[in-house]
Amino acid sequence: MTTPKAIPHTQRALEELRALIFSGALPPGSDHLETELAARLDMSRTPVREAALILSSQGLLELRPRKGVRILPISATDMREIYDVLTELESLAAERAAEAQHPHSALATLTTATEDMENALTADDRLAWAKADDDFHRELVHLGGNARVAHIVAMMSDQVRRARAVTLFIRPTPSQSNADHRGVLNAIRDGDAQAARRIHRAHRQQARDMIVGLLEQHHLHMV
Amino acid sequence: MTTPKAIPHTQRALEELRALIFSGALPPGSDHLETELAARLDMSRTPVREAALILSSQGLLELRPRKGVRILPISATDMREIYDVLTELESLAAERAAEAQHPHSALATLTTATEDMENALTADDRLAWAKADDDFHRELVHLGGNARVAHIVAMMSDQVRRARAVTLFIRPTPSQSNADHRGVLNAIRDGDAQAARRIHRAHRQQARDMIVGLLEQHHLHMV
DNA sequence: CCCCGAACTAATGTATACGTTAATAGATAC
DNA sequence: GTATCTATTAACGTATACATTAGTTCGGGG
Numbered sequence: 001m002t003t004p005k006a007i008p009h010t011q012r013a014l015e016e017l018r019a020l021i022f023s024g025a026l027p028p029g030s031d032h033l034e035t036e037l038a039a040r041l042d043m044s045r046t047p048v049r050e051a052a053l054i055l056s057s058q059g060l061l062e063l064r065p066r067k068g069v070r071i072l073p074i075s076a077t078d079m080r081e082i083y084d085v086l087t088e089l090e091s092l093a094a095e096r097a098a099e100a101q102h103p104h105s106a107l108a109t110l111t112t113a114t115e116d117m118e119n120a121l122t123a124d125d126r127l128a129w130a131k132a133d134d135d136f137h138r139e140l141v142h143l144g145g146n147a148r149v150a151h152i153v154a155m156m157s158d159q160v161r162r163a164r165a166v167t168l169f170i171r172p173t174p175s176q177s178n179a180d181h182r183g184v185l186n187a188i189r190d191g192d193a194q195a196a197r198r199i200h201r202a203h204r205q206q207a208r209d210m211i212v213g214l215l216e217q218h219h220l221h222m223v
Numbered sequence: 224m225t226t227p228k229a230i231p232h233t234q235r236a237l238e239e240l241r242a243l244i245f246s247g248a249l250p251p252g253s254d255h256l257e258t259e260l261a262a263r264l265d266m267s268r269t270p271v272r273e274a275a276l277i278l279s280s281q282g283l284l285e286l287r288p289r290k291g292v293r294i295l296p297i298s299a300t301d302m303r304e305i306y307d308v309l310t311e312l313e314s315l316a317a318e319r320a321a322e323a324q325h326p327h328s329a330l331a332t333l334t335t336a337t338e339d340m341e342n343a344l345t346a347d348d349r350l351a352w353a354k355a356d357d358d359f360h361r362e363l364v365h366l367g368g369n370a371r372v373a374h375i376v377a378m379m380s381d382q383v384r385r386a387r388a389v390t391l392f393i394r395p396t397p398s399q400s401n402a403d404h405r406g407v408l409n410a411i412r413d414g415d416a417q418a419a420r421r422i423h424r425a426h427r428q429q430a431r432d433m434i435v436g437l438l439e440q441h442h443l444h445m446v
Numbered sequence: 447c448c449c450c451g452a453a454c455t456a457a458t459g460t461a462t463a464c465g466t467t468a469a470t471a472g473a474t475a476c
Numbered sequence: 477g478t479a480t481c482t483a484t485t486a487a488c489g490t491a492t493a494c495a496t497t498a499g500t501t502c503g504g505g506g
Contacts, residue, residue, distance in 0.1 A: 010459080050276050053277055065488060066486085081369045081370060084315060084372070085312065148282070229466095231489070258456095266491090269489080270489080288498075
């Protein structure tokens with residue numbers, strides 16, 4: 001039988017810290033001593049510190065000597081930067097996915113995600129919509145075939161997810177988003193790389209303007 | 224007077240490991256025990272390990288239990304991926320730099336870098352050319368004003384630099400590159416965002432094809 | 447000669463120890 | 477009351493200790 005697979009503490013610390021941050025248990029701007037986090041995760045400071053260093057190199061938090069690790073808040077400006085990166089890299093992924101002429105069967109996940117989004121919209125289930133949206137974007141970069149793009153996009157998406165927890169229920173109904181996704185899916189299916197790029201690019205730019213606008217309107221300058 | 228600024232060992236380990244990798248002292252594909260590296264950097268395993276974990280999360284190396292840290296080789300495919308990321312993000316930076324309507328004085332560094340490249344080409348000094356090229360690209364993303372783009376581009380450029388050590392002296396004279404840079408500089412100066420984007424994009428795509436072609440031709444599938 | 451298994455070695459992953467020093471509180475002078 | 481100096485504390489950065497376990501070696505059986 002397979003080994004009960006020992007999970008390294010450092011990896012678990014990474015995952016659990018991420019989860020604590022995204023769940024809001026460690027809110028943006030809050031400080032936490034290494035010792036506290038270690039006790040919370042039931043391990044010594046060493047793996048906690050290693051995980052914190054990695055997360056800090058990825059921009060999720062910051063190590064402030066004697067003050068503890070600070071969960072970095074995300075400003076409207078940060079969100080604009082992040083969306084700009086996502087716009088460029090995902091557009092590339094869409095273009096490459098279309099060029100790749102994937103067999104119909106390889107588009108099953110993307111198709112399902114698109115349908116789930118449409119169903120969620122009909123049912124006015126925003127949490128389900130958000131999950132399907134995540135699925136779509138993750139699968140898109142996967143189909144794009146560039147592992148580095150996928151990795152960077154995943155990191156940036158982590159941060160977007162934090163802000164979305166705030167904006168998801170105050171934003172207008174995302175009907176345009178669904179149309180855009182459908183358009184990207186069709187373009188990929190048709191092998192029309194330039195259309196895929198163009199539609200996805202516009203899609204992300206609109207999302208950026210909408211989210212940044214919401215954050216600024218509602219004076220949510222730090223989430 | 225200013226404090227003699229104590230440099231944390233972890234940060235020094237990061238910088239020195241980077242330097243050792245880029246200088247070729249730690250060649251692609253080689254393995255190195257944590258203990259050896261610690262002795263080499265004259266510190267304990269702890270900061271070396273912390274630095275190695277960060278570098279591994281950035282894709283420069285890999286921690287293989289019991290085998291030591293492995294310096295990751297870069298294949299032609301990797302190089303294609305990296306250049307594709309650089310193409311998208313730097314094109315955005317060029318566009319934004321042009322939109323920003325920077326005052327003439329703010330373009331001094333970019334102008335100097337362009338001139339240095341032209342001088343280096345005339346003198347056939349490829350090392351000087353490579354340095355000026357680095358300066359140009361770094362300043363470009365800086366002028367683009369997106370810190371995340373700058374950070375990602377810096378990480379990817381690190382990897383390109385490794386491959387360039389091999390290709391720099393076998394590639395054709397980079398006269399087209401210089402013309403491209405001049406074109407981007409002029410477009411930024413004129414505030415022509417679309418031209419800046421278009422020229423830079425084509426520039427990076429040509430560089431990608433040239434470098435990837437060289438790696439494949441010369442059977443340098445892993446550098 | 448080759449294959450298998452047990453003892454051994456050594457590198458890692460993690461915990462713990464420790465010196466340094468920023469932050470804080472307390473006391474004293476004004 | 478305020479400001480400054482001093483003493484104390486405690487969090488971090490780093491070093492060290494240690495248990496675990498993947499490789500390796502060596503010997504014996506086939």
